[in-house]
Each structure stands twice: as C-alpha cells, then as structure tokens.
Amino acid sequence: xxxxxxxxxxxxxxxxxxxxxxxxxxxxxxxxxxxxxxxxxxxxxxxxxxxxxxxxxxxxxxxxxxxxxxxxxxxxxxxxxxxxxxxxxxxxxxxxxxxxxxxxxxxxxxxxxxxxxxxxxxxxxxxxxxxxxxxxxxxxxxxxxxxxxxxxxxxxxxxxxxxxxxxxxxxxxxxxxxxxxxxxxxxxxxxxxxxxxxxxxxxxxxxxxxxxxxxxxxxxxxxxxxxxxxxxxxxxxxxxxxxxxxxxxxxxxxxxxxxxxxxxxxxxxxxxxxxxxxxxxxxxxxxxxxxxxxxxxxxxxxxxxx
Numbered sequence: 001x002x003x004x005x006x007x008x009x010x011x012x013x014x015x016x017x018x019x020x021x022x023x024x025x026x027x028x029x030x031x032x033x034x035x036x037x038x039x040x041x042x043x044x045x046x047x048x049x050x051x052x053x054x055x056x057x058x059x060x061x062x063x064x065x066x067x068x069x070x071x072x073x074x075x076x077x078x079x080x081x082x083x084x085x086x087x088x089x090x091x092x093x094x095x096x097x098x099x100x101x102x103x104x105x106x107x108x109x110x111x112x113x114x115x116x117x118x119x120x121x122x123x124x125x126x127x128x129x130x131x132x133x134x135x136x137x138x139x140x141x142x143x144x145x146x147x148x149x150x151x152x153x154x155x156x157x158x159x160x161x162x163x164x165x166x167x168x169x170x171x172x173x174x175x176x177x178x179x180x181x182x183x184x185x186x187x188x189x190x191x192x193x194x195x196x197x198x199x200x201x202x203x204x205x206x207x208x209x210x211x212x213x214x215x216x217x218x219x220x221x222x223x224x225x226x227x228x229x230x231x232x233x234x235x236x237x238x239x240x241x242x243x244x245x246x247x248x249x250x251x252x253x254x255x256x257x258x259x260x261x262x263x264x265x266x267x268x269x270x271x272x273x274x275x276x277x278x279x280x281x282x283x284x285x286x287x288x289x290x291x292x293x294x295x296x297x298x299x300x301x302x303x304x305x306x
Contacts, residue, residue, distance in 0.1 A: 010046055010063070010283045010284055011046070011064045013065060014064050015061075015062075015102065015103065015104075017051075017061050017063075017102070018040075019038050019051065021101070022038060022061070024100040025096055025099055025102060025106065026038075026053075026059075028100060029094075029096050029099065030108065033053060033054070036053050036057070037052075037053075037054055038051055038052070039051065039052050040052075041058070043209065044284055044287045045209060045223065046063070046280070046287065047062060047063060047064065047067035047070065047223075048063060048225070049063055052111060053108065053111070055111070056111050057093065058110070058111045059106065059107070059108055060106060060107050061102065061106040062106070067225060068105065070225035071095060071104075071105045071106060071107045072095075072105065073148060073224070073225070073227060074224050074225070074227070077147075077148075077227060078090065078091070078224060079091070079092065081139070081142060081201070084138060084141075085138050085139060086131075086138055087218060087221050088219060088221075089221060090109040090112055090220075091110040092107060093107075093109055094108040095107055112219075112222065113212075113214060113219075114213055114214040114220055115212065115214070116209050116211070116212065117211035117242070118213075118242070119208075119243075119244070121213045122216060122218070124216070125243060125244055126247050126250045127217065128242075128243070128247065129239075129248070129250040129251035130250060131217065132206070132238060132243075132251060133251050133254035135221060136255065137254075139200075140200040140232060142201050144199055144200055144229040147199075148227065148229065149228060149229065149230070150230045155204035155205065155230070156202050156204065156228050156232075156234055157231070158194050158231060159194070159231070159267050159268065159271070165275070166274055167183070169274045169279070170182055170186070170274055173274065173278055174277070174281065177277070177295065181299060182274065182299065185266075185267075185270055185298065185299055186270050186274075188263070188267075188302060189264060189266055189267025189268075189270065191263075192261075192264045193260040194260075195261070200229060200230075200232050201227070202226075202228060202229065202230060202232055202235045203227060204226025204227055204235070205223060205225070206221070206238040207242060208241070209290075210222050211242075233261050233268055234272075236255070237265055237266075237269035237294075239251050239252070240269040240294050240297040240301070241273075241290070241293075241294045244297075245297075245301070245306070248301075266301060266302065269294050269297075269298045270294075270295065272291075272294070273291040273295045273298070274291075274295070276288065276290075276291035277291045277292060
C-alpha cells in the first residue's frame with residue numbers, strides 16, 4: 001500500500017466528496033430523496049464517505065478505487081444474509097451510477113440507529129462477546145456457495161500469504177513500537193496449522209466502527225465491504241480489537257475455537273494492526289489509536305501464552 005502525499009487525504013488517488021456532490025447525485029438520479037436533510041457522518045472509516053440522508057437513510061460513496069466493488073457486493077448479498085443473522089444489517093435501497101463528476105457506483109441504505117460499539121458503550125463485555133460469537137457462528141452456518149473469494153492479500157486468505165506484506169509494514173512502524181517483539185509474535189502465529197476445512201462466510205472487518213450498540217448491547221453490523229468466504233481466523237481478530245482479556249475467553253469458549261484457529265486469529269490481529277499504524281500514521285489518528293490498542297492486547301496474550 002502506497003502512502004498518500006501529505007494532502008489531508010487517507011489515500012493516494014482518493015476522490016473527494018461533499019454534501020453538494022451528494023445532493024447533485026440525488027437530484028439527478030433519485031429526486032424523491034433530493035430535498036431531505038443531508039450531512040456528512042464523521043467517521044474513521046477508510047473506504048467510504050458516509051452521509052446521513054433524512055432520518056432513515058445513509059449514502060455511501062467509495063473514496064478509493066479498491067473499494068468500488070463493495071457496492072455491488074453488498075447489494076447482492078446483504079438481502080440474502082440478513083434474515084439468517086441475529087444482529088441487524090443495513091438494507092440496500094438504491095444503487096447510484098457515476099455522475100456529476102463522481103466516477104464510481106454508490107449506494108443508498110437504511111440508516112441504523114445506535115453508536116459505534118466501543119467498550120465504553122457496552123454494559124457487559126462478556127455479553128458482547130457472546131453476542132459477537134453468535135453472529136459469527138450464524139454467518140458461518142450459511143451456505144457459502146457462490147460467495148466472493150478474497151483478494152490475494154485480503155481477509156480470509158491463508159495467513160502465510162501476508163508474511164512479506166506484514167514484515168514490510170513492521171519495518172515502517174514508529175520507533176516507540178518494538179518491531180522485534182511484534183515480529184516474534186507474528187512468526188509464532190505463522191507456525192500455526194493452516195485452515196484445512198471448507199471456506200466459510202466472514203464479515204472481514206469486525207471492529208467497533210462496524211458494530212452498533214444501543215442501550216448497552218450490540219444491535220447491528222454495518223460495512224460489509226470485506227465480506228467473503230475463506231479462513232474464519234481473520235474474523236476472530238475482533239477479540240483483540242475490542243474485547244478485554246476476560247471477555248476474550250468468553251468469546252473463545254462460545255465459539256469452541258481450536259488452538260490453531262485462535263493462534264492464526266491473533267496473527268490476523270497483529271497483521272491488520274501493523275498495517276493500520278504504518279499506513280495511517282499521519283492521516284487517521286482514531287484508527288491508529290485503535291490499532292495500537294490491538295497490538296498491545298495481542299502482544300500481551302502472546303507473552304502470556306494465552
């Protein structure tokens with residue numbers, strides 16, 4: 001991944017959006033929504049710009065070329081998956097076409113109430129762990145036939161395929177992070193046996209920003225741009241991204257997770273966090289802070305042999 005120049009954007013080649021652009025797109029393509037109140041949602045998300053439309057809708061526009069296939073993927077699969085899952089999913093309402101100077105497809109979805117499911121907004125971390133495990137297991141039980149396959153370095157691939165990529169980003173970490181300790185933990189994860197069973201459905205990016213909480217409980221899952229079928233270990237990286245040590249054990253028990261998958265899952269947590277810190281160090285402080293927390297949790301468990 002190439003770092004963007006210092007322009008305030010998160011990516012080289014990122015396309016700027018604005019409320020005025022979204023209003024123009026709506027006027028041209030969905031005029032029945034064009035007069036609704038419209039405001040940008042402040043988010044640490046990296047693939048899409050999000051705008052709230054009225055009380056009940058959201059508009060999502062890819063920021064960068066690699067995210068442009070996410071709209072078609074979500075419009076195809078979310079209606080099929082939603083009835084089979086225990087947490088609420090956004091409903092795709094209308095697919096927009098390129099226009100008004102914007103180059104890619106975009107989408108209108110239902111707006112789901114709630115707030116990002118940070119630990120502070122979850123009344124009972126252990127209950128959140130059980131709810132997360134229930135969602136993951138329900139997703140894995142759905143027939144994966146025809147599901148999208150991962151990109152070469154994407155979520156769900158064998159962990160070893162990310163070795164060179166991960167080491168490249170370890171080398172770019174700031175000096176206050178111990179590259180030697182991180183490398184040792186990464187190499188330990190690489191020694192875990194690979195997934196040798198059929199691929200299963202994975203959301204691909206479970207973390208607080210893509211989970212919504214209300215009244216202290218998990219209620220919804222959003223942003224299925226990384227949805228695919230593959231090794232479920234990457235899905236379990238959420239254990240270090242948003243659960244404390246006790247809740248991680250509850251989560252693992254609820255999943256009946258084997259040693260090899262758990263070890264690969266911690267490797268995924270390390271790999272993703274390393275890339276996030278190195279790539280977004282100067283452009284996304286919220287994501288970098290979350291990634292640093294993930295690294296600390298994963299390294300602590302590695303040192304304890306947990």
